[in-house]
Amino acid sequence: MLTLLLAGSTVATFAGQSARAQISPDALRESLRVAPRPGMMPHGGRLFPGSSLNGVPGFPLPTVHSQKAYDPQDSFTAKWTRADAMQIKAHSDTSVAAGQNSLPQQLVMPDVPADFPATNPDVWVWDTWTLIDKKANQFSYNGWEVIFCLTADKNAGYGFDDRHTHARIGYFYRRAGVPASRRPANGGWIYGGHLIPEGAQEQVFAGTDYTITAEWSGSMRLLDPTSNKVSLFYTDMAFNRNAAGQDITPSQAVITQSLGQIHADFNHVWFTGFTTHTPLLRPDGVLYQNGAQNPYYNFRDPFTFEDPQHPGVNYMVFEGNTAGQRGTADCTAEDLGYRTNDPHAETVQQVLSTGAYYQKANIGLAVAEDSSLSKWKFLPPLISANCVNDQTERPQMYIKDGKYYIFTISHRTTYAAGVDGPDGVYGFVGNGIRSDFQPMNYGSGLMLGNPTDLNEAAGTDYDANPNQNPRAFQSYSHYVMPDGLVESFIDTVEGRRGGALSPTVKVRLRGDASVVDTRYGNNGLGGYGDISANRAAINVVGFIQDLISQKTQLSADTNTRMRSFLNASQ
Ligand SMILES: OC[C@H]1O[C@@](CO)(OC[C@@]2(O[C@H]3O[C@H](CO)[C@@H](O)[C@H](O)[C@H]3O)O[C@H](CO)[C@@H](O)[C@@H]2O)[C@@H](O)[C@@H]1O
Numbered sequence: 251m252l253t254l255l256l257a258g259s260t261v262a263t264f265a266g267q268s269a270r271a272q273i274s275p276d277a278l279r280e281s282l283r284v285a286p287r288p289g290m291m292p293h294g295g296r297l298f299p300g301s302s303l304n305g306v307p308g309f310p311l312p313t314v315h316s317q318k319a320y321d322p323q324d325s326f327t328a329k330w331t332r333a334d335a336m337q338i339k340a341h342s343d344t345s346v347a348a349g350q351n352s353l354p355q356q357l358v359m360p361d362v363p364a365d366f367p368a369t370n371p372d373v374w375v376w377d378t379w380t381l382i383d384k385k386a387n388q389f390s391y392n393g394w395e396v397i398f399c400l401t402a403d404k405n406a407g408y409g410f411d412d413r414h415t416h417a418r419i420g421y422f423y424r425r426a427g428v429p430a431s432r433r434p435a436n437g438g439w440i441y442g443g444h445l446i447p448e449g450a451q452e453q454v455f456a457g458t459d460y461t462i463t464a465e466w467s468g469s470m471r472l473l474d475p476t477s478n479k480v481s482l483f484y485t486d487m488a489f490n491r492n493a494a495g496q497d498i499t500p501s502q503a504v505i506t507q508s509l510g511q512i513h514a515d516f517n518h519v520w521f522t523g524f525t526t527h528t529p530l531l532r533p534d535g536v537l538y539q540n541g542a543q544n545p546y547y548n549f550r551d552p553f554t555f556e557d558p559q560h561p562g563v564n565y566m567v568f569e570g571n572t573a574g575q576r577g578t579a580d581c582t583a584e585d586l587g588y589r590t591n592d593p594h595a596e597t598v599q600q601v602l603s604t605g606a607y608y609q610k611a612n613i614g615l616a617v618a619e620d621s622s623l624s625k626w627k628f629l630p631p632l633i634s635a636n637c638v639n640d641q642t643e644r645p646q647m648y649i650k651d652g653k654y655y656i657f658t659i660s661h662r663t664t665y666a667a668g669v670d671g672p673d674g675v676y677g678f679v680g681n682g683i684r685s686d687f688q689p690m691n692y693g694s695g696l697m698l699g700n701p702t703d704l705n706e707a708a709g710t711d712y713d714a715n716p717n718q719n720p721r722a723f724q725s726y727s728h729y730v731m732p733d734g735l736v737e738s739f740i741d742t743v744e745g746r747r748g749g750a751l752s753p754t755v756k757v758r759l760r761g762d763a764s765v766v767d768t769r770y771g772n773n774g775l776g777g778y779g780d781i782s783a784n785r786a787a788i789n790v791v792g793f794i795q796d797l798i799s800q801k802t803q804l805s806a807d808t809n810t811r812m813r814s815f816l817n818a819s820q
Pocket residue numbers: 376377400413414417466467468485550551569641643644661663726727
């Protein structure tokens with residue numbers, strides 16, 4: 251019975267993956283064609299439009315990035331330049347009415363309905379990640395899909411905008427192998443509660459003056475698919491506030507590891523461990539800006555992976571800022587990225603005069619110095635965005651068809667003066683972990699953005715007004731999963747606050763270009779929080795141990811037989 255049940259769940263999960271129909275190249279091409287909308291720019295209807303770097307009248311032409319690979323230990327840092335980022339606006343549609351989306355339609359997150367369901371009535375949900383292995387395969391465990399989300403308890407009185415200082419990592423689970431059409435509208439995720447025992451995370455700040463702590467984003471690694479050992483990498487945050495509610499010291503951000511075990515029986519999933527928290531990395535002020543240099547520094551969101559070319563060597567990407575004192579006006583011609591004699595090029599002096607040097611995001615890299623992933627060494631950043639954007643958040647390394655993609659999320663509000671782009675996920679492609687990464691789609695970097703009006707006259711902000719642009723902030727924190735599926739959370743739709751999982755969408759990737767697949771789901775929108783595993787971890791011994799430990803509806807006889815099976819298998 252047990253064997254049958256386990257085998258059944260395995261088959262169901264794998265059958266789900268292999269059931270994809272074979273599709274002819276012509277049909278595939280047709281399925282990727284995006285219907286042009288009225289007012290769409292000249293490239294409308296083209297497949298994968300971004301591969302060519304054609305200039306647009308009135309805009310600069312960015313320098314092509316070679317995608318050349320370097321040793322991960324090398325000091326080369328690729329640049330997301332101003333000329334690159336300007337291609338978002340260059341390729342936007344100037345003919346649309348004020349407040350309407352002007353982004354290339356192939357790169358726009360489809361409209362999220364305003365009557366979206368809550369993921370859970372008791373908690374706000376935002377940044378979400380999955381149970382992955384060293385190759386970012388996404389695992390179910392003993393027949394259950396599991397996700398990890400930043401959550402804030404509504405019942406404690408926290409509003410959605412209070413979430414950051416009260417963030418706790420929560421987990422949700424649901425049975426694997428059920429098609430989205432047979433799940434409840436909200437994805438059917440069952441809330442399991444907080445992952446980290448009360449107070450355990452605070453040990454990282456023991457002996458300091460910090461009074462408010464929070465758990466920010468990270469990733470969860472299944473250390474061995476045949477066991478139940480998992481490693482959480484996350485950001486330990488600590489804040490202090492004065493009586494007026496303002497931060498009085500720079501926040502502390504520590505990239506931290508905590509080990510635990512996943513458990514599952516017939517009825518539910520639960521975790522043990524996460525009692526010991528090992529600080530791994532604090533920004534050094536040499537490669538990565540720290541709080542002494544900038545009270546508004548960004549340092550967080552670890553994601554680990556193994557080097558496919560050197561099995562056993564593990565890296566971590568994370569969000570950082572270029573080291574140095576805040577306000578140092580030192581962006582260079584390379585940061586701007588213009589070609590010689592481009593009539594639309596800005597001079598370094600012009601850019602510095604706008605204050606754009608306050609925005610200096612980077613995507614950091616560290617290498618593990620031990621096999622238990624508990625010691626890490628900083629390496630130079632993989633990509634910098636000096637004078638372009640201040641935040642490149644939740645970076646992930648995504649390896650497909652021999653190409654190395656870095657995906658990262660960013661806000662419209664964190665762009666530097668003179669450059670603009672939507673809230674969404676940005677992509678960069680190279681030929682190795684460290685490369686001269688080429689920003690995707692027209693060289694701009696944008697992969698999937700909320701519908702946004704980039705044609706606003708100075709001093710006008712249609713996107714801030716939900717009556718004018720109801721979806722400019724509909725979704726955020728996009729995370730790219732196997733097969734190009736993308737999950738995110740709902741922020742605000744038609745003025746309604748979200749705090750819930752967005753509908754899953756799908757992007758097709760080809761080289762340095764991508765398109766939203768409008769044939770996926772309903773006009774491009776899949777199920778809310780449809781975050782499915784593409785691999786199954788079956789741990790028979792752990793399953794029996796968990797059944798016994800939970801004394802789950804087993805007769806004394808079955809219990810005895812399972813114990814003898816367990817003894818025999820050890
Ligand atoms: O909750 C912290 C984690 O969330 C991340 C990614 O979603 O950081 C998001 C960030 O932005 C949010 O807050 C901004 C201010 O409240 C708001 O303008 C924006 O719309 C929100 O998405 O949260 C921090 C703290 O406020 C801000 O610096 C980020 O941009 C992730 O990086 C964190 O781990």
